[in-house]
Amino acid sequence: MWLTIKEALSSEKLNINVTVKGWVRTFRSNRFIALSDGTTIKTIQCVVDFENFDEFIIKKINTGAAIEVSGNLVESLGKGQTVEVIAEEIKILGEANPEEFPLQPKKHSLEFLREIAHLRPRTNTFGAVLRIRHHLAFAIHKYFNDKGYFYLHAPIITGSDAEGAGEMFKVTTLDLNNPPKNEDGSINYKEDFFGKATNLTVSGQLEAELGALALSKVYTFGPTFRAENSNTSRHLAEFWMIEPEVAFADIFDNMDIAEEFLKYCINYILENCGDDLEFLEQRKIDAEKDLPQDQRSAMPLRETLKFVLENNFERLTYTEAINILKNSKPNKKKKFQYLVNEWGVDLQSEHERFLVEKEFKKPVILYNYPKEIKAFYMRQNDDNKTVAAMDILFPGIGEIVGGSQREERLDVLKQKIADFNIEEEEVWWYLETRKFGTVPHAGFGLGFERLMLFVTGMTNVRDVIPFPRTPKNAEF
């Protein structure tokens, strides 16, 4: 009976004949094969009596080779595992030349593994990350489905450049060496595939709003593209974003939803990915051993996750945050690179980190930002100075959620569009939703990879997505 390694390890019946298939991790003492098939982080031990096998078979049981082992599933004689397979038959499914196979049983740096992204899923760390990535995506769909949201597929190719969320990748079928030109020398996009200039989406939000203003509660979950030349551990050129949008909701409903949603996802991983979390927790401890004490995590990974579940996110307005920062020690002692001295300035990373990691030591929701530093579609507050925007900041990661109540008043929105120098013709369809049956509504964007960083304890988004796309890197 062919069993996955996950099934074999949890088999209630013992002393049965089983077949397992997987990739060899180590072959110890000419006798013990640690076999992994990725269904679980655990390996199954296959015990080989080498006198019963041809030497050329034994020689091919190398790290990385794919093999099939049949034999009796028994209680293990040794410590370290509960059951093992006493090999009676071994088939070599695919050899791996040990002189060439790069993943040997030793520590490899994350930087090196990025260069072999086609093989890194076979490591413990990336196996755990990819399994968690699946479960986290599933938890997101489950949460929204259970709450009555509809999954809306926003377009990936967009003809609008009004989203205002950064540089876009152009999509074209024109011959780049000889594009059709207008009389003034500019490129004639009327001859392009869509008859206009098009780009990859930087946000599905505007389309999600259209959905919410018909189905009440929707969410998008898809790839998102930013052509920014960002070289940081928190940015990708291609990443996945979740954007719920809810009609009849205001900024405070929005915060409630975001907090409940994040806690649901974190709890789901705690309940469903225990083995992988345990491994990643130890990995993080090992990785931080070389760091000075004050840069190490205050708590082990799973405790950090539980801590977030058990505590309310701290909610404060931008104005309150500015006052706290103004009177903070690093501001008074001029330790901040950017000193906080007046209302209206944009918060820098160092300020956000201070609030999250020093002042409150838990996730923080900042809301009601100055209108000048936020996007055109955010709802103007009655003070005429601020908009109903909210950002959720997580320790070690920074901004994980950015959202707002949307401007539903046509006249106010038209004025904002003019202020931001956006052509009304570009967003005529967006404006019509305010013309016909407009209602208050709100939503937010969650960076999937940033949530992955938090739940896995990894520190670079390039290590929580299978094949990262970053400036100068689109291999695989």
Place this chain on the structure above:
RNA sequence: UCCUCCUUAGCUCAGUUGGUUAGAGCGGUUGACUGUUAAUCAAUAGGUCCCUGGUUCGAGCCCAGGAGGAGGAGCCA
């Protein structure tokens, strides 16, 4: 895009003031070993010192330019 740092064996790194034949650990190979847990022990092979140019009697080391990587900043999710 800006700032800082890095690039030496398959991997992780050391390499003194510029000086002969560039080292270590891990991994690999060969041998030993039938209850190991990244097995252990012994022996052994393995190098375009990122690239281009320059300085010098002599460059892994100094200088200039380039490429790639990492961390931080900005942009943001």
